[in-house]
Amino acid sequence: MLKYxxxxxxxxxxxxxxxxxSSLPGIGRKTAHRLVLSLLNRDTDEIKTFGNTFVNLASEINYCSKCFTISEHSVCEICNSAQRNPNIICVVENVxxxxxxxxxxxxxxxxxxxxGIISPMEGIGPNEIKINELIDRVEKENIEEIIMALSATMEGDATTYFIYKKIKDSEIKISTIARGIGIGDELEYTDELTLGKSITNRIPFESTLSV
Amino acid sequence: MLKYxxxxxxxxxxxxxxxxxSSLPGIGRKTAHRLVLSLLNRDTDEIKTFGNTFVNLASEINYCSKCFTISEHSVCEICNSAQRNPNIICVVENVxxxxxxxxxxxxxxxxxxxxGIISPMEGIGPNEIKINELIDRVEKENIEEIIMALSATMEGDATTYFIYKKIKDSEIKISTIARGIGIGDELEYTDELTLGKSITNRIPFESTLSV
Structure with missing residues (x-):
C-alpha cells in the first residue's frame, strides 16, 4: 500500500x-509525505533556507575539543568555566x-x-565513541571522580563496565548515578528490577534530610 | 523549561x-533536538545531501499546468492519459x-x-488557492460533472459551497463525496452528526448490491 x-x-x-x-528516527513515510507537502506550501526562499540550514550544520558544527559537547568555540563554556570543579567528570552519552x-x-x-554507547547490534564499538579520549583525560588531567551517567539499559551498563575496567587500576573513584523509584512514582507500579535496586541501594534516612 | x-x-x-x-507541523522542540542529534551522527556528506535535497526541492519541484498536482512533466500522467474520462473532474485539497x-x-x-482550502483563520482566501484556475477549466474544457472531494470540516464545506456558487449557473453537475459511517465502524461509536447524515442520505439497498 505505502509503496503504491x-x-x-x-x-x-x-x-x-x-x-x-523518513530516514530520521520516528518519522514514517506517511508523515514524511505530509511534512514535504507542508514545506511546499512555503515560499521557495523559505524552503531553500530550510535546506541550507542543514548544509551549514554539516560544515559549521563544532565540538568542544575537551569534552566533545556541541560548542560555538573550540573549548566549551563549561570546560572553560573557573567556577566548576575540574576534578569531577560526568560521563554522558550525548549533548x-x-x-x-x-x-x-x-x-x-x-x-x-x-x-554514543557501545552497541554491537548497531555496529558501535569502543573505538566509535570517545572512550580513548576519556582515558586520555584521566591520564593527563587531575581527576578525582568519574560519574557514569549513562542510560539504565543493557548497552549503557556494558559501556559503563567497559570504561570501569579501563580505569579501575587508577586511583580515581568511579560512581554511577543512583537507580531507584522516581520522585512521584507509586510503589505498586514500579517494575520489580527497579524496586529491587532501590532496596539494595537504600540510603540512611538522615542523609535525605540534609538536602 | 524548554527555553532553558x-x-x-x-x-x-x-x-x-x-x-x-520544529517549524514543521507535529514536530516539537524536543523531538527536533533529537532529530538534529541523530543527523549529527552521520557523515558530513550525508548531512549535506540531506540539506541539498530540500534546496533542490525548492528549485525543481514542478506542478502539472492543468490540474496542479506534483508532476515531473509540465502536464501530469493523469491529465495526459487517454484512458481517463476528461469530462469528470474531482476537486481535492492536495496531492x-x-x-x-x-x-x-x-x-x-x-x-x-x-x-489548500479556504480558511480565514489562516489567511487563506479564494485567491490563494486554485479556484480561478478551476473556473477557467470549467469554461474551456468540456466538463459534465465536478466531484467535490474535500475534507468534511467547516473549511472544506465552505470551500465546496464557494465553488458551488461560482459554477451553479453552468450546466455542470456538482456532486460531493458521500458522508456516512465508515466501513467497519460500529453505530454506537459513530458521532451523531455523521449518523444523522448517513440516515438523511440513505440509499436504496439494491444499489449496494450491484457494486
Missing part, C-alpha cells in the same frame, strides 16, 4: 525529500544529557560526551 | 537546525488526496488540486 502511494507521485525531487525526512543534567542544577563539575 | 534547555546548547547552527525542524483516491481504483476521471 509512493509510486503515484511521479516527482523525483518530491520523493527524495520524502526519503530524506541532550548534558542539557538535562545542567537543568537539575545539582552538578558543578565537568562533562565528557561519549557521542 | 535551548539556551544551554550554545551553537547557532545547531539551534537553527532545531528551529527549522496526497489524489494519491488516496487513486489507491481506491474507483475514479477514472481527472483531478483538480486546489493546493
Amino acid at each position: 502511494i509512493l509510486m503515484q507521485i511521479s516527482s523525483s525531487v518530491f520523493n527524495s525529500a520524502v526519503e530524506q525526512l 541532550l544529557d548534558v542539557v538535562a543534567i545542567e537543568s537539575t542544577n545539582q552538578f558543578k563539575g565537568k562533562y565528557h560526551v561519549l557521542g | 534547555i535551548l539556551m544551554q546548547i550554545s551553537s547557532s547552527v545547531f539551534n537553527s537546525a532545531v528551529e527549522q525542524l 496526497l488526496d489524489v494519491v488516496a483516491i487513486e489507491s481506491t481504483n474507483q475514479f477514472k476521471g481527472k483531478y483538480h488540486v486546489l493546493g
Whole structure:
C-alpha cells in the first residue's frame, strides 16, 4: 500500500525529500509525505533556507575539543568555566544529557560526551565513541571522580563496565548515578528490577534530610 | 523549561537546525533536538545531501499546468492519459488526496488540486488557492460533472459551497463525496452528526448490491 502511494507521485525531487525526512528516527513515510507537502506550501526562499540550514550544520558544527559537547568555540563554556570543579567528570552519552543534567542544577563539575554507547547490534564499538579520549583525560588531567551517567539499559551498563575496567587500576573513584523509584512514582507500579535496586541501594534516612 | 534547555546548547547552527525542524507541523522542540542529534551522527556528506535535497526541492519541484498536482512533466500522467474520462473532474485539497483516491481504483476521471482550502483563520482566501484556475477549466474544457472531494470540516464545506456558487449557473453537475459511517465502524461509536447524515442520505439497498 505505502509503496503504491509512493509510486503515484511521479516527482523525483518530491520523493527524495520524502526519503530524506523518513530516514530520521520516528518519522514514517506517511508523515514524511505530509511534512514535504507542508514545506511546499512555503515560499521557495523559505524552503531553500530550510535546506541550507542543514548544509551549514554539516560544515559549521563544532565540538568542544575537551569534552566533545556541541560548542560555538573550540573549548566549551563549561570546560572553560573557573567556577566548576575540574576534578569531577560526568560521563554522558550525548549533548541532550548534558542539557538535562545542567537543568537539575545539582552538578558543578565537568562533562565528557561519549557521542554514543557501545552497541554491537548497531555496529558501535569502543573505538566509535570517545572512550580513548576519556582515558586520555584521566591520564593527563587531575581527576578525582568519574560519574557514569549513562542510560539504565543493557548497552549503557556494558559501556559503563567497559570504561570501569579501563580505569579501575587508577586511583580515581568511579560512581554511577543512583537507580531507584522516581520522585512521584507509586510503589505498586514500579517494575520489580527497579524496586529491587532501590532496596539494595537504600540510603540512611538522615542523609535525605540534609538536602 | 524548554527555553532553558535551548539556551544551554550554545551553537547557532545547531539551534537553527532545531528551529527549522520544529517549524514543521507535529514536530516539537524536543523531538527536533533529537532529530538534529541523530543527523549529527552521520557523515558530513550525508548531512549535506540531506540539506541539498530540500534546496533542490525548492528549485525543481514542478506542478502539472492543468490540474496542479506534483508532476515531473509540465502536464501530469493523469491529465495526459487517454484512458481517463476528461469530462469528470474531482476537486481535492492536495496531492496526497489524489494519491488516496487513486489507491481506491474507483475514479477514472481527472483531478483538480486546489493546493489548500479556504480558511480565514489562516489567511487563506479564494485567491490563494486554485479556484480561478478551476473556473477557467470549467469554461474551456468540456466538463459534465465536478466531484467535490474535500475534507468534511467547516473549511472544506465552505470551500465546496464557494465553488458551488461560482459554477451553479453552468450546466455542470456538482456532486460531493458521500458522508456516512465508515466501513467497519460500529453505530454506537459513530458521532451523531455523521449518523444523522448517513440516515438523511440513505440509499436504496439494491444499489449496494450491484457494486
